[in-house]
Amino acid sequence: MSECQTFDVVVVGGGPAGATAANDLARDGYSVALIDRGGRIKPCGGAIPPKLLRDFAIPEHLMVARATTARMVAPSKKAVDMDIGGFVGMVDREEFDEWLRDRAARNGATRFTGSFKQITREGDGYATVHFAPKGALNDARETVRARLVIGADGARSAVAKQEVTGGENNKCVFAYHEIVRSPANGENFDGSRCDVYYQGEVSPDFYGWIFPHGKCTSVGVGSAQKGFSLRGATASLRQKSGLEGVETIRCEGAPIPLQPLKRWDNGQDVLLVGDAAGVVAPASGEGIFYAMTCGRRAAETAGVFVRTGDARVLRQARKRFMKEHGMVFRILGIMQHFWYRDDGRRERFVNICADRDVQRLTWQAYMNKKLVRANPIAHVRIFFKDMAHLLRIVNP
Template structure:
């Protein structure tokens, strides 16, 4: 963790790890696994939902031979249930779920670069560097994340007037990676909170970014996308077996029961600690504390708030109050 004044705090992850997912390999693995279980794969771009005369949903899409190809033909498929897992600002959600279009998003931008042969001073290919600086993001953080032979260097913000590309350029310079070969540049919207409703009460259900399940403060989404996908599948199975579309509600209900408190705590933490460089400086200082580190990463690894070790929570409370009241020097 790197503060606005370049204070650096190393947080060792004991008995665990942070996994970096290669989406090219992971997504194809998921598709192949689905096909191995009987799914019929089709490549195309979703267009709209309609209903046949008997009330069954019809998914219309533009078919393609391969990803990236021009559309070859309009096609459609009947579906007793539709799971919209088409990312932030989901087209399925906008058509089927009332109010989905109003869910706020931030925008994230990163550059994938080749890891340099001559490593910059302080470079560690096994460490994730997280920069808390207003010059890199007024409301989030900047990052340098290793992916083996490549690196992701990026930032994000809900401030539409903030230049993410310029901030990434500054971050590359600050981390000594300005000369690294750029392989590609990518940007995407990220939902700021789970949607209030994931289903239409009948036959459409959302999962992943389409449902808004991205953790505040960290921006983590892969784990929560997979968890919501499993819950969506189980809810759809119940709906198909019973013929009752109200069963689809259980996906969001079960997800929020398991993760809602974590999302609320992280949301408050981001709102408060990321709001100014003064607070960012204190936030990084707080994270020097071993109690904070241990409880934070136990919660991160287990995806739930750690309730054991009550005295550690008491100590953290008083340390946080000291920082908030200015009784502790950052």
């Protein structure tokens, strides 16, 4: 075991949330250790809004594609194309996440590659993080010490399970995707279009997707239903879309949380962020923007904690995040609960997506990451159209 180093903050997990927290803290002059397992790529459609590029100073070269249209496919195979009115950036998580970790290191964070094992304490105000270095033999362990530990180690967070009450109760959708070689644009494939399949045979409670990543494309599905074959559904989706014959580059699967935990801290010296805190948007499954925003709020809170030693401030990270995005999460949760129940409701949901008011307000909210309150007449029209579908006054 090497000599134990001491830091202000140790971040466990180097995805968008953890890497952002580490970067912000290091940039602000705090000593930071970033521990990441290395070699793992989360299954992800890779969509990011332009707001993320601006807020987090992300260079455009990390975008491997720009989607300008979203195609919604109903159980009846009816397709509705939604004009985004701008673009959704697409990133490859293998390259994107490593760039974020490298930026944190360039700003002063110390990187370690290894797997988290446990946290111990000796009563001196510091937590000791034990981890197994990558490639170590005979179960070798290393340790680092810190005033605060930020758990950013995913939906099945070992940090959360050990340290935060309720941390093991993250409700999840299980996601699986295959990265395939993108074909040439044609009738069934468009490198500037994201396809979303709302069909029970593709997913009984979520959706399937085909998201272009330039030279590659993510084809995947999600479901919380035990026993549902994600691999089989993905194979079916590839066949439906004419992608069954293209080269498969890699396959990935992981749980994706769809509900923020009620508590993100242990009241002492641990704070959760990203998937570990449950900040993936219901209905859409969007996580990168919310993870990075969560990481930033955690870094701000961590700075106050390190300066003051007041553990009560740790609750501010969740409080600030939910004040900004809690209403969107609640509305999306209601949408998923209602519209994804069966194919009849999915059919009506896709039909609603054809409405121009719905398209405009949906993408304005996505681009700006807040509910759009302008144009009340449009909201009134949407309300009555939704009611017509709910009461089955109109045909899907």
